[in-house]
Amino acid sequence: MLSMTNEEVKKAAAFFTREIEKLASGRSLRLMEVCGTHTVSIFKSGIRQLLPENVELVSGPGCPVCVTPNEYLDTAIAYSRKSDVMITTFGDMLKVPGSSSTLAKEKAQGSDIRIVYSSLEALEFAAKNPGKKVIFLAVGFETTAPTAAAAILMADEAHLTNFYVLSAHKLVPPALRALLASGKSHVDGFLLPGHVSAIIGLQPYDFLSKEYHIPGVVAGFEPLDILQAVYMLMLQIHDQTARLENQYSRIVPKEGNPSACTILSQVYQQTDAVWRGLGKIPNSGMSIREKYQAFDALLNIPIIVEETKEASQCQCGKVLRGLLQPSACLLFGKACRPEHPIGSCMVSVEGTCAAWYKYGAGR
Template sequence: MKTPARGREEERRLAAFFRDGIARLADRPVRLMEVCGTHTVAIFKAGIRQLLPPSVELVSGPGCPVCVTPNEYLDTAVAYSRQDGVVITTFGDMLRVPGSTSSLAAEQARGADIRVVYSPLDSLAIAAAEPAKKVIFLAVGFETTAPTAAATVLAAEQAGLKNFYVLSAHKLVPPALRALLAAGGAQVDGLLLPGHVSAIIGEAPYAFLGEEFAVPAVIAGFEPLDILGAVYLLMKRIAAGEAALDNAYRRVVPPAGNPAARAVLDRVYGAADAAWRGLGVIPASGLAVKAAYRAFDARAALPVTAEATKNHPGCRCGEVLRGAARPADCPLFGAACTPERPAGACMVSVEGTCAAWYKYGAGRWQA
């Protein structure tokens, strides 16, 4: 359902209404977390931080899939890429993420067969055209992208492909939020929830935020007015002491989400414990390929030994992902770590908090 187009004047009026409303309610320090990397970038791009009173702080959360993928996964992908006859297919933003001692880009430069795809389905064409090769798709992402990866496995089965595999690092947002709030370090007063993840899972999986943690939350879209309006809604809930869940993105997020996408997902994947950068292993926070599709699961069908995991000693990406540190708190930010020469995952992805701070100059005006 499309929103009726607003005129510029109406948009200006609404933005001023939200900005002034937030200012009126900002009578004490408030910390709001935007969970999603797409929100982080949109907030910087639109200059939303500059519209907020100093007492309202926006912190970024664990919502950049590339950033939360731990080194162990990257090291495993590197180990596969070093094997003869293996083709790694991946989205482009995984290439430059540093693993323990290498990256996929470095392995590609050394001759590994690593190909950037725009959809997991592209991997099937490669597998069909090169039957002697083993094609491993790096399945990284949240509930938004996992149904497509699941559909790709089903399509591979239907096509009778015996040389296509997924290396799953899919993750689920609600269990990570539970772990983050239970740990207590983030100290957030309200949450901006990711619109595209919510379009799949709907509203119900977030009920625990209010029930268990008394934290209000708003499912928000990605336009500047969506975000400003969601912050206003959160401020109103906080002022009223209401730990409610609001869906402010109804034009895209039905309350029940997308049951058809979840049905595809549930055929291929089941919940499993998963390791997150910065958050450790969180129970039932990842997606593992079910036994019925074991033949397509790289970990099960093609076991490999990766190198022992090491993290960059100076990188504070884990704390940044928990909202416990700002990029500018990292001594490497903008010096030994830049988008051109990233030392940590949060500086690589376009949705990474460190990359957004660097690109939009937040290190200069907020350090």
């Protein structure tokens, strides 16, 4: 697909669009793009406008920053106020509102908060600052968790005693199961995340078709990838079958990445986790195994978190379950804008509200 000429891309896009329209005729369908990177690509490329009106794309719980609840942010903020702590974090966490502050505000008031581009960079900060307890905010799905696990293994090998991880790592398939089990989010087909699937492979999504009879297609991130994946979903829906298919086979092997999975299970174990909007989901999080608990921030650095609460009027929870489009939120574009976000979905570059605001909702 990457080696196609512009003309070939246009032709293929026209073909998929035409066929999707034919296959959708007489139906009203909701397809969920699970991944925040898909959401952004869909808005940026105008795919929503290319699809017929009776095929609606809704976003799911696939933006890691968005699904991280205030309780985690409040804990990170409380840690940042300790004089012997240095917080290391990806940049998009800075502006996410906690119950009463943000990491950006704490940084402005003197907290030692450093932006990093990987967990390994956080490790370097720990090695260079032995007088500080360096906490890495580990927010992300199966894609980023292996690098945090690798950082813990390296810290262990280097006998670092001032590196800690505050884990909010989450697993995508249990969230999809919870979404379906709730019975509230009607979805006719899933566009499944390419990056996550490159790690976990295809098998963890089997339940979609086997237990819920819902088709799923692992999709790449180019606009043409997404259109083709929608077309593949439409073919299944039209034929009244439900399978798991892989549109992104050039990157996603059926078995995923066994080495990354081995590192993950060496360091982490599955645990229940709280998701914004979805509540506590069994076995949807990752906690550090006993062997590496010396690197678990919560177990080693005492902290008291004042009362935690979610922003009362923010509808992120519904947006993340595909129950509400951002424009239906009363605060969208008014009290809540990227420069003054009320909820996480307006902060993250992968947030649905931010994408609607930046690229326009279309229809």
